[in-house]
Amino acid sequence: MAKLALLDPTKTGRQAQDLESKLRRLVIGQEQAIHEVVTAYQSHVTGLSPTGRPIGNFLFLGPTGSGKTRIVEATAQSLLNDPRAVTKIDCAEFQHSHEVAKLIGSPPGYLGHRETNALLSQEALNRHHTDKMKLSIVLFDEIEKASDALWNLLLGILDKGVLTLGDNRKVDFSASMIFLTSNLGASEICSIGSPRLGFHSPTLDDPGFNAELGDRMSRIGIAAARRKFTPEFINRLDRIVVFQPLGDEELRRILDIELEMVQQRLQTAAAGTPFVVSVTASARELLLTEGTDSRYGARHLKRSIERLLVQPLSNLLASGQIQRGDCIRVTRREDSPSLVFFREAALRDGWKVAGSIAA
Helix, strand or coil: CCCCCCCCCCCCCHHHHHHHHHHHHHCCCCHHHHHHHHHHHHHHHCCCCCCCCCCEEEEEECCCCCCHHHHHHHHHHHHHCCCCCCEEEEHHHCCCHHHHHHHHCCCCCCCCCCCCCCCCCHHHHHCCCCCCCCCEEEEEECHHHCCHHHHHHHHHHHHHCEEECCCCCEEECCCEEEEEEECCCHHHHHCCCCCCCCCCCCCCCCCCCCHHHHHHHHHHHHHHHHHHCCHHHHCCCCEEEECCCCCHHHHHHHHHHHHHHHHHHHHHHCCCCCCEEEECHHHHHHHHHHCCCCCCCHHHHHHHHHHHHHHHHHHHHHCCCCCCCCEEEEEECCCCCCEEEEEECCCCCCCCCCCEEEC
16 A cells, blocks of 8 residues: 655645735734735736636725735735835725726717726726736725725626726736735724724733734624625625734834835935944834834834934035934934934944834
């Protein structure tokens, strides 16, 4: 009798592992969402995705600022080397049925035929393709705000991977990952256990947050989606993910990522004036304190960084107070919600570092 070898079906291939590692560096605290995206991509890479359907149809639910749009941009950055390589449809602009013509173009005989460029044309989907990656990422943001006409339009896309434009041309979505985001159920989720839920307690690192509470949040979000959308719409979704609240550790990691993005902006903007920025621990604590809000999530943290760090640096650059080779130390003013900027000894002339955000 031949000897049987035990196989491990949980192990993924190199390409999927590479995508997962990149997403984990860019998206914090949303393990289920990362897992679902990687799983769908793995099926696509091996050629086992369902024939005649998009690679994956995802509905992301959760409070604002929890990372729903961020993971879409991170997927584009990881696969297409550009976080903006996303065909984004802001559904708030399609609250009336006649506005769907912007997506598919006007049919023959109607005003605007041949004058309206369809937002969901094949050319629009393919414009972000690279030589190595023929894949499209489509985002329908805040889907709950769209009209019934847009939802009905999505039925064919999600099920058959095909859209018929106003001039009868066909658009193929079989090489697309389609993401829908929504805030449905967010207020109910944020009311569980604490009025300060959002990005506060109970969060992932709190003793009060456990798997049962996370499951309850997921049930609330999915129930809200089922009340809003028709059964045939829900049945065409491959995965519904409810984004969970984040704890202090996750927020600190998000802060590190945001400061790295500021560093990249400094490198671009100050190409002729290379300098180093050192942000102390006390300054980071202030950014976290000022940037944590249960209603706005990580978006509020970004605004805090812009207001307290980026704008002052912009003023220092514009006024000539920062010179080539300077080292700018950023610390906290005691008992004040502001940061203090010092110019330390100039760097050596041989240094070629610009905008390095250091601890």
